Amino acid sequence: SAPLAVEDIRADFPILEREFDGTPLVYLDNAATSQTPDQVVDAIVEYYRTYNSNVHRGIHQLSQEASIAYEEAHDRVAEFIGAESREEIVFTKNTTESMNLVAYAWGLNELGPGDEVVLTEMEHHASLVTWQQVAKRTGATVKFVRVDDEGYLDMDHARELITDDTEMVSVVHISNTLGTINPVADLADLAHDHDAYMFVDGAQSVPTRPVDVGEIDADFLAFSGHKMCGPTGIGVLYGKEPILDAMQPYLYGGDMIRKVTFEESTWNELPWKFEAGTPNICQGIALAEAIDYLEDIGMDRVQAHEEQLAEYAYDRLSEFEDIEIYGPPGDDRGGLVAFNLDAVHAHDTSEILNEFAVAVRAGDHCTQPLHDKLGAPASARASFYIYNTREEVDKLVEALADARELFA
Numbered sequence: 001s002a003p004l005a006v007e008d009i010r011a012d013f014p015i016l017e018r019e020f021d022g023t024p025l026v027y028l029d030n031a032a033t034s035q036t037p038d039q040v041v042d043a044i045v046e047y048y049r050t051y052n053s054n055v056h057r058g059i060h061q062l063s064q065e066a067s068i069a070y071e072e073a074h075d076r077v078a079e080f081i082g083a084e085s086r087e088e089i090v091f092t093k094n095t096t097e098s099m100n101l102v103a104y105a106w107g108l109n110e111l112g113p114g115d116e117v118v119l120t121e122m123e124h125h126a127s128l129v130t131w132q133q134v135a136k137r138t139g140a141t142v143k144f145v146r147v148d149d150e151g152y153l154d155m156d157h158a159r160e161l162i163t164d165d166t167e168m169v170s171v172v173h174i175s176n177t178l179g180t181i182n183p184v185a186d187l188a189d190l191a192h193d194h195d196a197y198m199f200v201d202g203a204q205s206v207p208t209r210p211v212d213v214g215e216i217d218a219d220f221l222a223f224s225g226h227k228m229c230g231p232t233g234i235g236v237l238y239g240k241e242p243i244l245d246a247m248q249p250y251l252y253g254g255d256m257i258r259k260v261t262f263e264e265s266t267w268n269e270l271p272w273k274f275e276a277g278t279p280n281i282c283q284g285i286a287l288a289e290a291i292d293y294l295e296d297i298g299m300d301r302v303q304a305h306e307e308q309l310a311e312y313a314y315d316r317l318s319e320f321e322d323i324e325i326y327g328p329p330g331d332d333r334g335g336l337v338a339f340n341l342d343a344v345h346a347h348d349t350s351e352i353l354n355e356f357a358v359a360v361r362a363g364d365h366c367t368q369p370l371h372d373k374l375g376a377p378a379s380a381r382a383s384f385y386i387y388n389t390r391e392e393v394d395k396l397v398e399a400l401a402d403a404r405e406l407f408a
């Protein structure tokens with residue numbers, strides 16, 4: 001397929017025209033949050049200017065318009081990830097909340113001593129800390145599949161750890177630190193062989209490649225709108241309908257009920273059973289617009305663009321003899337590269353890069369135990385999206401060369 005028309009895409013993102021002291025912004029922090037195209041901003045403005053209203057409970061015209069748009073946004077998300085229907089699509093505020101929802105609604109009720117949750121050493125804190133806490137409260141045990149020296153999951157270890165005691169396998173699809181693309185379909189097979197559920201953390205994969213829940217056979221999938229051209233405040237939990245159906249609610253209150261008496265309450269149908277109170281209506285509608293935007297480009301082409309930039313960045317960064325790049329080779333990773341220059345703290349690196357208007361992230365990227373294992377308290381991370389160019393990667397490399405001189 002044809003490469004992305006990056007110049008046309010950039011025209012939809014006025015923020016990319018910003019300059020700092022005359023130096024144009026190079027935005028390489030997309031794994032944290034992507035930028036928002038005019039089409040999505042316009043959808044937000046249109047919502048507040050023309051049909052802002054609460055959903056579900058109104059009979060008046062505005063409420064009907066908002067309700068239809070909000071409900072259809074669930075359909076749009078369902079279609080995007082190959083879910084069967086809107087019943088399988090719960091809107092949350094982000095990936096973190098999606099994980100906590102399952103941890104609370106399923107984990108706290110279903111897990112007990114002797115049960116095991118299998119994660120990997122490269123999980124984001126959103127999953128690692130959440131399951132750690134559920135385990136503490138239920139007496140269940142958390143186990144971690146090893147990451148090997150190249151940054152791949154040790155699948156032999158996974159086969160060892162996933163047993164009939166396993167109730168949940170939760171794995172990050174693309175590591176936000178290593179860039180590793182994990183074999184989630186194989187892991188789902190393993191989980192299902194032992195009657196365990198498979199939870200896929202799609203925070204980095206859903207924005208950057210076609211992800212079909214049927215193909216990977218995930219029981220749950222979580223992702224965030226703000227990493228895929230949508231606004232903050234909207235995330236998604238996909239769950240297979242029979243599983244969601246059997247789960248207890250997570251939050252109680254308005255909208256999630258069917259019938260309430262002083263003694264007893266019953267629950268609304270899916271997905272509303274899990275969307276208590278006034279939801280992020282506008283953000284949900286805007287997420288559907290973001291999906292339209294990405295699908296107009298084509299997720300296959302988004303993926304190809306990501307992978308090409310990651311490989312190019314990996315190769316260019318490898319030119320430095322005093323750099324450590326974490327994770328798999330350049331031609332086998334998602335669209336991000338985390339690294340450290342010898343003897344320079346990642347925070348100093350990113351501070352210098354900021355002087356060149358190059359925005360990267362420095363820190364542990366919410367994977368502290370993985371960083372401990374890598375022997376680095378922090379790393380600098382460049383992450384790419386649809387509007388980034390090879391020229392911007394060159395600017396990163398030039399700025400890094402200068403940073404290195406400064407610290408020499």
Ligand code: PMP
Nearest residue numbers: 094095096124126176203204224
């Ligand atoms: N998982 C992964 C792999 C991530 O990269 C992130 C975002 N850094 C999250 C989970 C959490 O996403 P959010 O902050 O939107 O909840």
